[in-house]
Amino acid sequence: MNTPIGYEPLTPHASPLTATAKIFVAGHRGLVGSAVERRLRAEGYTNLVLRTRKELDLLDYAAVAAFFERERPEVVIDAAARVGGIHANNTYPADFIRDNLFVQNNLIDNAWRFGARKLVFLGSSCIYPKHAPQPMKEEHLLTGPLEPTNEWYAIAKIAGIKMCQAYRKQHGFDAISLMPTNLYGPGDNFNLESSHVLPALIRKFHEAKLAGASAVTVWGTGTPRREFLHVDDMAAATVFLAANYSDSEIVNVGVGEDVSIRELAELVRDAVGFTGELEFDTTKPDGTPRKLLDVTRLHGLGWKASIPLAEGIRSTYDWFLQHQADFRT
Template sequence: MNTHDKIYVAGHRGMVGSAIVRKLGEQGFENIVVRTSGELDLRNQQAVEDFFVQEKPAYVFLAAARVGGIMANNSFRADFLYDNLMIQNNVMHAAYKNKVTKLMFLGSSCIYPKLAPQPLKEAYLLTGLLEHTNEPYAIAKIAGIKLCDAFRAQYGCNFISVMPTNLYGPNDNYDLKKSHVLPALMRKFHEAKINGHNSVTIWGTGTPRREFLHVNDLADACYFLMQRYNEPGLINVGIGEDITIKDLALLIKEIVGYSGAIEHDMSKPDGTPRKLMDVSRLQALGWKAKIHLREGIAEVYKDFAKQ
């Protein structure tokens, strides 16, 4: 990519898209095209095709998606499957028709089988059953990976698929009905501290292990891969280390400065037992995450507390 190339970042107001826009700005890119969902409904094929004909972007970061935590995924199963399929189908098809130089499709580590061996290698895709609670989202993202590969195989499109681990950082979603575990815990501990509550309740046993990547590190990896990676299939992005949900809760509790107890709601699901990414392929290309979990959470909490 050259700094004058036109780059479309789909989903620029979300956590991932906004981080990519910030990264491109830092690198001197000045021709970045964005649209809000109100301005361009990516589920509308004609609207998407008209946009691509008019703007003719050379590069596309496809970070737009319907996302959420366990509750949102499980409650809105049809919406998560339909919306994500429509968004990615329309954007990729329009990118192919308008001869986009390169497209990056972003997914998530939840594409892997629930009981896949750990750490998760890219080769484990489609080797077992998915976790039920986020199956619709995962199926949509798997379809997106396969669609990238199909456009590559049939038409020679340079479409790549990037699968990050669990993310946190600026522009995260703190709605307790829709958020992922880290921002949800941060809000719970903060509000318990402010309101003087004696305890905070976390879902399930606290034993599942999760890996967390700061979204600024992901944006850095996306920029790196857009410049250097041109392969079919998918590539993992993560830090290669994980933590139990209980230890994450204790870490956030300490950073927030909350002194009460932690209780467990055993009626709530744990989700997948473990989701640790194998990031050896990415590291072999020369990229490694820089932001450690404690410093990343501390920085995010500072901004959250201000708001």
């Protein structure tokens, strides 16, 4: 098929994100997808198409094609992905590369084929080389080896970026790619086996506080530096860029500031109210030494993050307390 059904190329100044546009948020029950849904509704977008995993298996090309043929969404926001921390990436590398490739391929191809006017692909800062210059600029992509502990996920996301660029180049499809830094907030994964560092620390400090423990053990040396963006800020940036950005170049989405893992642990300890000590297990991997995004392009487009890290951690802990019955495992 050379021409997608119902596709009309955008004029340079036309945004498909209108008040009545039919918007499909893939992965709307996840950390990012749920925040995007909240943001869209808050901004008055009500014509949303949402499907749970049981209702639509994004790994199934035929099912995804049938869905797009039936619903014909005008805007697609791809917030669906298999995600996890160092342990999960190291343990299930085949699952991470396979599932993410299948999901993004199915969404991008069928969004184009069935006339979507915009697709927003959400990648990750882990696409950049392990020893990329800091802060990492968009042009640092594919300039060096990846971090081995998450290369499977990173390669899948790089493939998604290139697929968006290829469909734009060959078909004129308005697909944009956003690269968020480390995200956290309401709806996060607090399972200690598969979570990222910030929610894992929240749960560990909370359980240590309840147990009256004298110390909490943190993986690694505590020296690596990480940047953290509240998921509600990420959602705001996603909606803003969906409406205002159309180009093949990727856009970093972050705050432009980072903290050490030790500093992060201290912030979480304060938010939780744990009074014990920190201990660092140096036999565990640190991962990439530093991951800080250059957000010059994002700021130049007119958007900046607004939620300070300490405030975001406190509100995330409050959310955790309200939902902790869901985190028994």
